[in-house]
Amino acid sequence: MNYAFDYGWLLEYWPVLLKGLAITVELTLVGGVFGVALGVACAWARALGPKWLRPIVTTYVEMIRNTPFLIQLFFIFFGLPSLGVRLGELEAANLAMIINLGAYGCEIVRAGIQATPKGQFEAGASLGMSRIQTFWYVVLIPALQRIWPALSSQIVIVMLGSAAVSQIAAEDLTFAANFIQSRTFRAFEAYFVSTAIYLALAIALRQMLRGLGWSLFPKRSGR
Amino acid sequence: MNEFTDWDILRNLLLAARWTVALSIVSFIGGGIVGALLLLLRIGEGRAGQIFTKVYIELFQGTPLLMQLFLAFFGLGLFGIDVPAWLAATVALILWTAAFLVEIWRGCVESIAKGQWEASSSLGMGYLQQMRYVILPQALRIAVPPTVGFSVQVVKGTALTSIIGFVELAKAGTVLTNATFQPFTVYGFVALIYFCLCWPLSKSSQVLERKLNVAHRNH
Incomplete structure (x- = not known):
C-alpha cells in the first residue's frame, strides 16, 4: 500500500464538519424526544387503549419495523408530495426519525407495561386514583424505569441510522463528509474522521441517556 | 418514451430483489x-482476545453502517484494488453482522448456569469439549429466536448498500423513480417487497420465542 494519508484539509473544512454534527445532534434531539413520546402513546394504545385503535397501531409498528429506514425516508420525501404533502429535507428527516423511533419505542415500552403486575392497577384504583393517574404513576413511570436501557440503545441506533438522511440532501454529518470528499478527493480520510465523530457522539449520547435515566428515575427507597 | 405499467415496475423491482436476498444470505452466513x-x-480465557472483541463490537455498533460501507468502499481501494460495490458491501455487512451476533450469542452462552461449566470441567473436559458437548447444545436453543430476529436487521441493512452503488431493491427503486416519475408507487412497492421479506422472519422469531418459553416452563 503506497498511499499517503493527508489530513491537511481538516484545517480548512472543520467548520463544515461541525455544522454537519450540529444538524445530526439536532435531528437526534427532536427525533428522540418526539419519537419516545409517540412510542409511549402507541404503547398505551396497544396495551390499554380502545379496541378499534389497537389494529391500527399494530399495523403501523409492523410496517415500520419490517422496512428499511432509507425507504421510509424516500417514501416521505419523494413519495408524499404526490399526495400534496411537500416537506423540506430537514422536516422529512425529522418526521422519518420520529416515526421510526415511535414504532420501536412502542414495542419496548409495551414490554415494560406488560411486566406490570395486574394487582398494581387495582391497588391504584383502590387508592382512588383516576385511570390516567394510575397509568401515569403506577404503570408508565415504573415501566419506563425498567426499559430505559433498551430505549436508550434504540435512541443511539436511530442516531446512527440518521446517517441515511444525507441521501435526501439533509445536511448532516454524513452530508458534510460527502461534501468534503467531493472537494478534496480525500474520501477515506473524510469518512474516517466523520466515523470517529459518530463514535464519539454515540458514546457521549449513551452516557447522557444513562445520566438522564438516573435523574428521571431516582432510585426509590425500598426498591 | 416507454410507458411503465404498475406490473412493469413490480417486475423490475422483484428482479432486483434477488440481489437483496443474495446479499442478505451471504452477509448473514458470513457474519x-x-x-x-x-x-x-x-x-475465552485470553485477555487480549477479550479486549479485541470488545473494541471490535464498540467500533461496529457505535458507528453508522453507512460509514462502514463508505470506509470499506474507499478503504479497500487504498490497497490498489479496484473495489466493486458488491465486494465492499459484502465485507462491510459481514463485519457489521458479526459485531451484533457475537453480542447476542454471548448473552446466550452466559445464561448457561456456571455449574455446568464446573461440572463438565470436573469430568476432565477441555474448553472445546465443554463447548461442543455441554454449553453450545443448550445455548443454541436459546440463541435461535434472537438470531432469526436479527436477520431482519441484515435484510434492512442491505438497503444502505444502494448508496455505494450496489444495485439491489432500494437502488432499483431510485432508478425506476427517475424513469417513471412515480415515486409514490415505486417506493410503495419497494416497501411492500421489503415487508414481505422481513415480516415472515420477524413473525417466526416471535413464534420460536414463544415455543421456547413453553419448553422452559416445563423444566
Whole structure:
C-alpha cells in the first residue's frame, strides 16, 4: 500500500464538519424526544387503549419495523408530495426519525407495561386514583424505569441510522463528509474522521441517556 | 418514451430483489462465521482476545453502517484494488453482522448456569469439549429466536448498500423513480417487497420465542 494519508484539509473544512454534527445532534434531539413520546402513546394504545385503535397501531409498528429506514425516508420525501404533502429535507428527516423511533419505542415500552403486575392497577384504583393517574404513576413511570436501557440503545441506533438522511440532501454529518470528499478527493480520510465523530457522539449520547435515566428515575427507597 | 405499467415496475423491482436476498444470505452466513470465531475469543480465557472483541463490537455498533460501507468502499481501494460495490458491501455487512451476533450469542452462552461449566470441567473436559458437548447444545436453543430476529436487521441493512452503488431493491427503486416519475408507487412497492421479506422472519422469531418459553416452563 503506497498511499499517503493527508489530513491537511481538516484545517480548512472543520467548520463544515461541525455544522454537519450540529444538524445530526439536532435531528437526534427532536427525533428522540418526539419519537419516545409517540412510542409511549402507541404503547398505551396497544396495551390499554380502545379496541378499534389497537389494529391500527399494530399495523403501523409492523410496517415500520419490517422496512428499511432509507425507504421510509424516500417514501416521505419523494413519495408524499404526490399526495400534496411537500416537506423540506430537514422536516422529512425529522418526521422519518420520529416515526421510526415511535414504532420501536412502542414495542419496548409495551414490554415494560406488560411486566406490570395486574394487582398494581387495582391497588391504584383502590387508592382512588383516576385511570390516567394510575397509568401515569403506577404503570408508565415504573415501566419506563425498567426499559430505559433498551430505549436508550434504540435512541443511539436511530442516531446512527440518521446517517441515511444525507441521501435526501439533509445536511448532516454524513452530508458534510460527502461534501468534503467531493472537494478534496480525500474520501477515506473524510469518512474516517466523520466515523470517529459518530463514535464519539454515540458514546457521549449513551452516557447522557444513562445520566438522564438516573435523574428521571431516582432510585426509590425500598426498591 | 416507454410507458411503465404498475406490473412493469413490480417486475423490475422483484428482479432486483434477488440481489437483496443474495446479499442478505451471504452477509448473514458470513457474519455468523465471523461472529462465532469472535465469540470464542470473547468468552475465552485470553485477555487480549477479550479486549479485541470488545473494541471490535464498540467500533461496529457505535458507528453508522453507512460509514462502514463508505470506509470499506474507499478503504479497500487504498490497497490498489479496484473495489466493486458488491465486494465492499459484502465485507462491510459481514463485519457489521458479526459485531451484533457475537453480542447476542454471548448473552446466550452466559445464561448457561456456571455449574455446568464446573461440572463438565470436573469430568476432565477441555474448553472445546465443554463447548461442543455441554454449553453450545443448550445455548443454541436459546440463541435461535434472537438470531432469526436479527436477520431482519441484515435484510434492512442491505438497503444502505444502494448508496455505494450496489444495485439491489432500494437502488432499483431510485432508478425506476427517475424513469417513471412515480415515486409514490415505486417506493410503495419497494416497501411492500421489503415487508414481505422481513415480516415472515420477524413473525417466526416471535413464534420460536414463544415455543421456547413453553419448553422452559416445563423444566
